[in-house]
Amino acid sequence: MSEKSQSRAFVLGLSAVLLWSTVATAFKLSLQQMSPLQLLAWAGLFSTGVLAAGVSWQQKWRELATQWRQRPLFYLGLGALNPALYYLVLFRAYDLLPAQQAQALNYTWALTLALLAVPLLKQKLQRVDLLAMLLGYGGALVIATRGNLLTLEFDSVPGVALALFSTLIWALYWILNARAEGSPAVSLLLCFLCGTPLVWGLMLWQGESMLPSWQGLLGAAYVGLFEMGLTFMLWLGAMRAATHVSRISNLIFLSPFLSLVFIYFLLDEPVAPATFIGLGLIVLAVVWQQRAARSEPAPAAE
Template identity: 85%
Template structure:
C-alpha cells in the first residue's frame, strides 16, 4: 500500500524504540499509585481503545468479526495469556524489583522462545542456541545478584522468578500467535478485547474497582498507549516500510540501554555496574542467536514482531 522507504522505516522504528524505552519507568511510577492488577486493568482499557482506532483506520472490523466467529475459543485463550496473565506477572515483578533489574530480566524472552520452540514447534536446539542461553541467563544471574554471584543474594527472589516466568508467558504467547490467521492489529485487538474484561472481573473479585489517584490513571494511560498500543503500530509500520528488515529489527537492541537512562534520571535509581554487564551479556546472546538463525535457509525470513 505504501512505498518502501528505508529512511521512513528507520524514523518509525526509532520512534517506537524511544517509546518502548520509557515504559519501564512508567511501570514503576504508576505502581506507586495503584496495584499491578489496577495498572493492568486501566492500561488494558486504554490500549483497547488505541488498537480499535488502529483497526478502524485499517478498515479491519469485518476481518475482526470473521476471525472472532471462526475461532472464539482460540482468542479467549490467547487473551487470557496476553494481556491478562503475562502483564499481571510482569507488573508484579516490577512491583518487587528495581526497574533496571525487571526490564533487563524480561529481555531474556527471546532466549526462552528458543527453548519453547523445542517441544511446541518440534525444533532442535543448535549448539549456538545452547551457548547463547548460557551467556544470556548468565547475564540475568549477574543482574539479579548485582554481580555477587557466589552469595546468590537477591533484592527479591520472588520478583526475579516472576520476571523470568513472564518471559515464558511472552514466548508462549508469540508461539501461539503464529497460529492466528488475522492481521497483527486485528489479532492483538481481539486479545485485548478478550483479556481486558477478565482483568476487570478479577479486579471486582479482589475489591480493587475503586478509582485510583490521577497520577496512576495518567501512568496507566501512558502504558496503554505506548507499551501496548501506538508503539506496536509504529513498529509494524517500520517493518512494512523497510527495504532491509534486519537492519530495522536490530534497532530494538537500543531499547534496554536507553531504558536505563530514563530509569536513572526519572526514577533516580543508581544503575549498578552489574546491570550494564549483565544486560550486555543478554543482548550479545540474543544478537548472536538471531544472527545464527538468519544464516540458516529455513529461518532467513523469520523475524519476531
C-alpha cells in the same frame, strides 16, 4: 501509504524504540499509585481504545468479526495469556524489583522462545542455541545478584522468579500467536477484547475497583498507549516501510540500554555496574542466536 522507504521506516522504528524505552520507568511510577492489577485493568482499557482506532483506520472490522466467529476459543486463550496473565506477572515483578533488574530480566524472552520451540514446535536446539542461553541466562544471574555470584543474594527471589516467568508467558503467547490467521492489529485487538474483561472481573472480585488518583490514571494511559497500543502500530509501520528489515529490527537492541538512562534520571535509581554487564551479555546472546538462525539454510519446500 504502502510505499517502501528506508528513511521513513527508520523514523518510525526509532520512535517506537524510544517510546518502549520509557515504559519501564512508567511501570514503576504508575505502581507507586496503584496495584499491579489496577494498572493492568486501566491500561488495558486505554490500549483497547487505541487498537480499536487502528483497526478502524485500516478498515478491518469485518476481518475482526470473521476471525472471532471462526476461532473464539483460540482468541480467548490468547487474551488470557496477553494481556491478562503476562502483564499481571510482569507488573508484579516490577513491584518487587528495581526497574533496571525487571526490565533486563524480561529481555531474556527471546532465549525462552528458543527453549519453548523444542517441545511445542518440535525444533532442535543447536549448539549455538545452548551457548547463547548459557551466556544470556548468565547475564540474567549477574543482574539479579548485582554481580555477587558467589553469595547468590537477590533483592527479591519472588520478583526474579516472576520476571523470568513473564518471559515464559510472552514466548508461549508469540508461539501461539503465530497461528493466528488475522492481520497483526486485528489479532492483538481480539486478544485485548478478550483479556481486558478478565482482568476487570478479577479486579472487581479482589475488591480493588476504586477509582485511582489522577496520577495513576495518567500513568495507566501512558502504559496503555505506548507499551501496548500506539507503539505497536509504529513498529508495524516501520517493518512494512522498510527496504532492509534487518537494519530496522536491530534498533530494538537500543531499547534496554536507553531504558536505563530513563530509569537513572526519572526514577533516581542508581544503575549498578552489574546491570550493564549482565544486560550486555543478554543482548550479545540474543544477537548471536538470531544471526546464527538467519545463517542456517532454509528448509526445502514440501
